[in-house]
Amino acid sequence: MNSPASSALDQLLAKVSQLVDRIESVLPQPLSAPDWAQAIAWRYRKRSSGHGVLEPVRHVAAMSLDDLKEIEPQKEKLQRNTEQFVHGRPANNVLLTGARGTGKSSLIKACLNSYASQGLRLIEVDKADLTDLPDIIEVVASRPEKFMVYCDDLSFEDGEPGYKALKSILDGTVAASTPNVLICATSNRRHLLPEYMSENLTYKHTEDGEVHPGEGVEEKISLSERFGLWISFYPFSQDEYLTIAGQWLSSLGASPAQIEAARPDALLWALERGSRSGRVAYQFARDFMGRQAAA
Known part of the structure; x- marks a missing residue:
């Protein structure tokens, strides 16, 4: 028998x-690798405990490159870069x-669907979680x-921590870039940070007429410059x-007469x-075909 002391x-x-x-349950844990066979797209999420996890996206938007009209130059640039990437x-x-709604995010989804069979995978990261990028890349x-x-929809306010983290990952650390990782972002802002009228006063004019931006402006430009490929989208x-609306109507089963x-x-x-915008055209097509089906 055990003694009372024992x-x-x-x-x-x-x-x-x-x-x-x-105590261990609330301490930060290293990011663990998921079962990569579960999906072609993943979301990085922070639990309430602060632990990061890669969640599979079970249903990726069924978007193809042929669905996207009136952005041929943009498609060509992203396709060329993606092909280079997947082929090593x-x-x-x-x-x-x-401009908003012009196909930036849709083009990313379409590229994923087109090149998934060649090994392309996507990990979506919220702006607030960009400080964890090194952990994701290590996995x-x-x-x-x-x-x-x-x-998606990346922009920063002054002083946000994700700005510095992304800047370092893109081209600012002593570590070499990882050959199987590509950073891709969409934004309505070319320089990703708010720009103010007062910043124009920081520009310096030399005697020979040259104009040099101030340090604050240079800092804002420095992040976007670390993206090697810029793809610009414009209002339609x-x-x-109407061409885009017709394409979406056709994809939803509308006849040429409709x-x-x-x-x-x-x-x-x-x-x-x-x-x-293309988004408005898509929303119209869904509304129109829904009303036609109910008639």
Whole structure:
């Protein structure tokens, strides 16, 4: 039989073990690799405990490059860079900037679907979690797949920590870049940071007429310059908008006659929304076909 002293010691050790388990559960844990066979796209998320985890995206948007109209130059640039990347040739980190709803995010999704069979994978990271980029890259560095680390609608306010982290990862540390990781971001801001009228006063004028930006402006430009490939998107004309609306209507099963008949409604829809973007065209197509199905 156990003595009372031995029994008390066992109880104490059990309580200590429970306490240690609780402490370990709230301490930062290294990011663990998921089962990469589960998906072609992943989201990096922070748990309430502060632990990071890569969650599989079960249903990736069924977007193809042929679905995207009126952005042929942009498609060609991203396709060329992506092909270089998946085939192990030198490729650049990519910054897609421009007007809202013009296909920046859709082009990324379409590229993923097009090149997934060749080993392309995507990891979506929120701006708030960019400080964890080194941990994510360490997990995937030894994998045979090619990973596009994607941050959507990226922009920073002054002093945000993710700004410095991303800047270092792109081109600012002593470590060599990882050949199977490509950083890709979309933004409505070319320089990713707010720009103020007062910054114009920091420009210096030399005697021979040259203009030199101040240090604050240089700092803002320095991040976007670390993306080797800039792809710019522009607002669509009326004809381009109608072409895009027709493409989405066709993909949803509309006949040529229905597409032609929908043109006035498509223009009215854009007028009410105050935009002729590709996103507005897609939303119109879904609304129009939904009403047609109910009729």
